[in-house]
Amino acid sequence: MTTTVTLAASMRGGTKDYGHGDAAVRALDGIDVDIATAEFTAIMGPSGSGKSTLLHTLAGLDRLTAGQSWIGETEISALSEDKITQVRRDKIGFVFQAFNLIPSLSAKENITLPLDISGRDIDPAWFDEIIGILGLGDRLTHLPAELSGGQQQRVAVARALVARPELIFADEPSGNLDSRSGAELLGFMRRAVKEFGQTIAMVTHDPTAASYSDRVLFLADGRIVDEMREPTADAVLDRMKQMGH
Numbered sequence: 685m686t687t688t689v690t691l692a693a694s695m696r697g698g699t700k701d702y703g704h705g706d707a708a709v710r711a712l713d714g715i716d717v718d719i720a721t722a723e724f725t726a727i728m729g730p731s732g733s734g735k736s737t738l739l740h741t742l743a744g745l746d747r748l749t750a751g752q753s754w755i756g757e758t759e760i761s762a763l764s765e766d767k768i769t770q771v772r773r774d775k776i777g778f779v780f781q782a783f784n785l786i787p788s789l790s791a792k793e794n795i796t797l798p799l800d801i802s803g804r805d806i807d808p809a810w811f812d813e814i815i816g817i818l819g820l821g822d823r824l825t826h827l828p829a830e831l832s833g834g835q836q837q838r839v840a841v842a843r844a845l846v847a848r849p850e851l852i853f854a855d856e857p858s859g860n861l862d863s864r865s866g867a868e869l870l871g872f873m874r875r876a877v878k879e880f881g882q883t884i885a886m887v888t889h890d891p892t893a894a895s896y897s898d899r900v901l902f903l904a905d906g907r908i909v910d911e912m913r914e915p916t917a918d919a920v921l922d923r924m925k926q927m928g929h
């Protein structure tokens with residue numbers, strides 16, 4: 685029996701240089717990677733190994749110097765900035781450490797902003813489900829400044845999920861949270877993958893956070909040097925130690 689894996693994102697020969705001459709840094713050095721649909725992928729590696737650069741170039745927030753990358757079937761490395769912006773808006777949700785909530789908008793307005801911007805309707809049942817699972821029902825009229833860090837982060841997750849993006853990119857999503865809120869958030873992300881078929885790619889330094897994923901990619905010096913399926917926190921920690929982290 686053969687099974688076809690659908691790809692939510694991929695990269696071939698991904699190379700990214702910053703700066704010029706003596707100051708030049710090769711942040712990505714010929715990366716080949718596939719992000720399968722309905723899978724939770726964690727990206728780990730020492731500081732400066734290229735994790736954020738990989739996430740940003742996969743998401744079309746930054747351009748490769750050489751090589752190709754795709755979101756679904758669309759080769760974004762071949763598109764103009766305007767077209768990339770459109771692909772990002774239509775297909776991608778972001779959960780970054782700086783929550784990027786708009787201070788003057790309520791939690792609910794922040795959550796529905798991506799749909800409002802792209803002129804799409806809100807699916808009320810889906811909205812209610814996300815809000816229920818994230819426990820934000822009694823916080824929807826609050827401004828971000830009136831919410832705890834954990835609640836703000838959950839608003840950012842709800843905003844990323846509400847448009848049912850094909851792919852969510854997360855950069856240290858639990859980084860600013862206490863361990864209980866972090867575990868809740870990661871548990872929810874895992875549920876979104878298992879129960880709703882959401883695809884998530886997440887950068888993290890934390891072996892426990894990585895253990896919520898289906899697959900960990902290990903980066904070193906801009907290259908993928910290893911991967912691990914069904915990771916446990918201990919196995920990830922051992923691997924990181926071997927890498928001299």
Ligand SMILES: Nc1ncnc2c1ncn2[C@@H]1O[C@H](COP(=O)(O)OP(=O)(O)OP(=O)(O)O)[C@@H](O)[C@H]1O
Nearest residue numbers: 702703709711729730731732733734735736737738
């Ligand atoms: N805008 C930039 N200009 C110049 N160099 C950069 C830029 N962004 C990243 N770099 C360099 O590229 C390399 C990879 O950086 P990147 O942020 O992707 O690593 P990382 O693995 O995410 O690191 P960390 O875990 O510390 O966040 C580093 O050497 C970094 O100094």
